Amino acid sequence: MNTTPLLHMSAISKSFPGVKALDRVDFTVQPGEIMALLGENGAGKSTLMRILDGVFTPDSGQIFWRGQPVQIRSPQDAKNLGISMIHQELALVPYLDVAKNIYLGREPAGLLPGTIDWTTLYEQAHQQLARLDLDVDPRTPVRDLPLAQQQMVEVAKALSLSAQLIVMDEPTSSLSNAEVAVLFRTMRALKEQGVSIVFISHRLNEIFAIADRVTVLRDGSLVGSEPLQGMTADALIRMMVGRELGETNQRPAGEDVQSQRQPILEVRNLSRAGILHDINFTLYEGEILGVAGLVGAGRTELAETIFSVHPPTQGDILLRGQKLRLRRPADAIRAGIALVTEDRKGQGLFLRMEVGANISVRILHQLARFGLIRWRDSQHLAQEYVDKLGVRTPSVRQKVRNLSGGNQQKVVIAKWLTLKPQVLILDEPTRGIDVGAKGEIHRLMRELASQGVGILMISSELPEVLGVSDRVLVMRGGRVVAEMNPRLATQDDIMRAATGAKTS
Ligand SMILES: Nc1ncnc2c1ncn2[C@@H]1O[C@H](COP(=O)(O)OP(=O)(O)OP(=O)(O)O)[C@@H](O)[C@H]1O
Numbered sequence: 476m477n478t479t480p481l482l483h484m485s486a487i488s489k490s491f492p493g494v495k496a497l498d499r500v501d502f503t504v505q506p507g508e509i510m511a512l513l514g515e516n517g518a519g520k521s522t523l524m525r526i527l528d529g530v531f532t533p534d535s536g537q538i539f540w541r542g543q544p545v546q547i548r549s550p551q552d553a554k555n556l557g558i559s560m561i562h563q564e565l566a567l568v569p570y571l572d573v574a575k576n577i578y579l580g581r582e583p584a585g586l587l588p589g590t591i592d593w594t595t596l597y598e599q600a601h602q603q604l605a606r607l608d609l610d611v612d613p614r615t616p617v618r619d620l621p622l623a624q625q626q627m628v629e630v631a632k633a634l635s636l637s638a639q640l641i642v643m644d645e646p647t648s649s650l651s652n653a654e655v656a657v658l659f660r661t662m663r664a665l666k667e668q669g670v671s672i673v674f675i676s677h678r679l680n681e682i683f684a685i686a687d688r689v690t691v692l693r694d695g696s697l698v699g700s701e702p703l704q705g706m707t708a709d710a711l712i713r714m715m716v717g718r719e720l721g722e723t724n725q726r727p728a729g730e731d732v733q734s735q736r737q738p739i740l741e742v743r744n745l746s747r748a749g750i751l752h753d754i755n756f757t758l759y760e761g762e763i764l765g766v767a768g769l770v771g772a773g774r775t776e777l778a779e780t781i782f783s784v785h786p787p788t789q790g791d792i793l794l795r796g797q798k799l800r801l802r803r804p805a806d807a808i809r810a811g812i813a814l815v816t817e818d819r820k821g822q823g824l825f826l827r828m829e830v831g832a833n834i835s836v837r838i839l840h841q842l843a844r845f846g847l848i849r850w851r852d853s854q855h856l857a858q859e860y861v862d863k864l865g866v867r868t869p870s871v872r873q874k875v876r877n878l879s880g881g882n883q884q885k886v887v888i889a890k891w892l893t894l895k896p897q898v899l900i901l902d903e904p905t906r907g908i909d910v911g912a913k914g915e916i917h918r919l920m921r922e923l924a925s926q927g928v929g930i931l932m933i934s935s936e937l938p939e940v941l942g943v944s945d946r947v948l949v950m951r952g953g954r955v956v957a958e959m960n961p962r963l964a965t966q967d968d969i970m971r972a973a974t975g976a977k978t979s
Pocket residue numbers: 491492494495496514515516517518519520521522523867868876877878879880881882907909
């Protein structure tokens with residue numbers, strides 16, 4: 476294969492204070508290729524892509540575009556070359572419609588100066604959407620679209636800028652399986668049109684399903700670039716972590732947890748008008764209760780109702796047999812209930828504050844009621860949890876916004892663990908977390924359970940639900956529609972219950 480690569484990043488290095496994020500990394504993408512970029516949390520993937528997008532300047536190294544050396548000093552430079560980024564946090568304007576978002580700032584001019592040719596705008600938007608095989612009305616406000624379609628609007632926008640290379644940094648982490656399928660169809664269509672894609676994901680099955688080649692980074696260094704054909708998942712994981720991973724199944728064999736233990740949380744006839752319908756279940760001491768279901772099944776709403784973000788319209792919540800009167804999350808926290816949300820940026824973290832402060836903020840709140848707290852103690856505490864969860868950071872003084880996505884998630888979990896809750900609700904706890912760290916979080920959950928904590932784990936990843944839970948509830952349409960024993964149930968069983976398909 477002697478074609479000139481579309482993109483060649485050569486010997487790229489980048490350091491941040493206390494971190495060598497990239498060390499002479501080479502990265503090459505061929506025209507019309509889907510290149511996966513893989514590595515543990517903090518390996519340097521997003522940093523490499525931000526250099527390509529002109530957000531960061533490399534300390535050294537050179538970028539070649541179609542064989543020519545180029546300087547990319549800003550995202551605008553990158554766009555002018557034909558490079559588009561689709562970030563995990565979408566950059567659309569929610570209240571504007573699809574067409575206006577695609578052509579924001581580049582609207583076709585009308586006949587009179589300063590006017591916009593709306594007919595052409597909608598016509599062109601329609602064509603871009605058709606190119607992606609997308610059945611979306613260009614007049615729909617973006618906020619009314621499901622997340623996957625919003626992402627497609629970003630793709631359409633990239634295409635309208637004649638992007639030759641589209642970088643997707645963890646585009647699938649908040650999509651349902653069906654939405655991932657739609658995204659993949661779009662990616663294949665782009666590839667056929669000669670567009671190249673860099674695809675970042677922690678889900679190996681997705682990488683095998685869609686990518687042609689994979690580039691693996693470890694600790695800021697290039698491990699290698701390989702075609703995926705003929706590669707096994709084990710080989711890929713070895714490249715990524717540099718060692719074999721232990722058993723991921725964290726469930727203790729054979730024992731039936733709920734038969735021996737005390738109920739810790741009881742949910743009775745819980746309803747929220749139009750959202751949750753008559754939910755009943757019991758969580759036992761030391762149990763990990765998995766909650767499966769499709770996006771929109773009501774799982775997050777259930778978690779938020781138990782945590783009193785929203786009041787139920789009916790029903791009771793009992794903690795160790797006592798009926799709780801919860802009006803707001805602070806009441807739930809006081810009762811010993813913690814919720815780790817799926818949206819770490821929105822609710823979980825103070826990005827501008829240090830790791831240490833983020834971890835100890837909750838407990839400080841509590842301790843403050845008893846008077847004096849020493850700053851040094853809070854730093855020790857933070858360090859203890861950083862070690863326990865393997866958060867990769869040069870120190871607890873690092874600002875959270877400077878951590879990689881997966882390590883930010885670990886900080887959210889650490890923050891709640893400092894409260895030593897009796898009931899821990901985890902909403903998608905390992906989303907965006909690499910396979911190695913995933914195992915660490917599962918082990919930690921198991922350890923907490925063995926200390927008697929009751930854990931409610933919402934997860935869209937069926938292997939996780941089946942591998943980690945002692946018992947599984949399946950939700951659909953705001954109801955609990957099935958309870959399963961993960962030792963006997965299969966992924967198919969869960970999917971059938973979650974979609975309401977008939978058993979064959
Ligand atoms: N602006 C910054 N200031 C300081 N350190 C940073 C900054 N951006 C990234 N880092 C550090 O650089 C390293 C690489 O981070 P990067 O975000 O590239 O990882 P990643 O491979 O994308 O991880 P993830 O899978 O968790 O998203 C990490 O140690 C991170 O903490």
